[in-house]
Amino acid sequence: MNCPRCGSDMRLGAATIGINPRSGYLSLALRIVYAFWPRADRLWFAPIDRSEPSMVTGQMQAQEAWRCEQCKLTVITPEKPQRPPQWTVRISEKQQGKTTRKAVYDALRRHRVPHPIASPAANTFHAGGTSEVVFKDAVGAQAVATDLQTLGITTEVISPPPVQKTAGAAEVKA
Numbered sequence: 464m465n466c467p468r469c470g471s472d473m474r475l476g477a478a479t480i481g482i483n484p485r486s487g488y489l490s491l492a493l494r495i496v497y498a499f500w501p502r503a504d505r506l507w508f509a510p511i512d513r514s515e516p517s518m519v520t521g522q523m524q525a526q527e528a529w530r531c532e533q534c535k536l537t538v539i540t541p542e543k544p545q546r547p548p549q550w551t552v553r554i555s556e557k558q559q560g561k562t563t564r565k566a567v568y569d570a571l572r573r574h575r576v577p578h579p580i581a582s583p584a585a586n587t588f589h590a591g592g593t594s595e596v597v598f599k600d601a602v603g604a605q606a607v608a609t610d611l612q613t614l615g616i617t618t619e620v621i622s623p624p625p626v627q628k629t630a631g632a633a634e635v636k637a
């Protein structure tokens with residue numbers, strides 16, 4: 464992953480709160496102390512616009528984290544990432560007169576869309592309905608859309624929603 468602040472490579476690792484995970488017996492002792500320490504084990508994110516702070520993590524277990532050695536930016540991901548983004552090629556309805564079912568099917572197959580997906584999509588086109596084919600990357604989706612457009616078919620590439628980024632401050636406190 465590249466650092467969103469400076470663009471350098473980030474290193475994958477783990478983030479823990481309160482104790483150095485490599486400090487051996489001391490770590491074990493501190494772990495016991497922390498078990499009784501009241502509420503000093505939560506990492507909060509306070510947005511810069513002073514809206515309600517949210518807890519990044521309250522768990523002592525290591526969290527997946529990325530760190531930029533260049534600018535020291537650290538990204539902690541306490542939750543598993545959402546499902547990967549998708550790009551949808553949408554073929555508008557009522558275009559069946561523009562080309563054949565086979566032309567649409569062949570165009571999809573040329574871009575490695577599997578038969579079980581390409582066939583019903585071409586059928587829907589032929590029946591005058593709106594068909595949608597989902598891609599894992601923008602380049603693949605755009606290539607299919609361009610190919611279909613050269614056949615005279617109106618298509619639209621629908622991008623995944625942009626990920627919201629919020630600036631603020633992170634701190635460990637009660």
Ligand SMILES: [Zn+2]
Pocket residue numbers: 466467468469470471531532533534535536
């Ligand atoms: Zn950086």
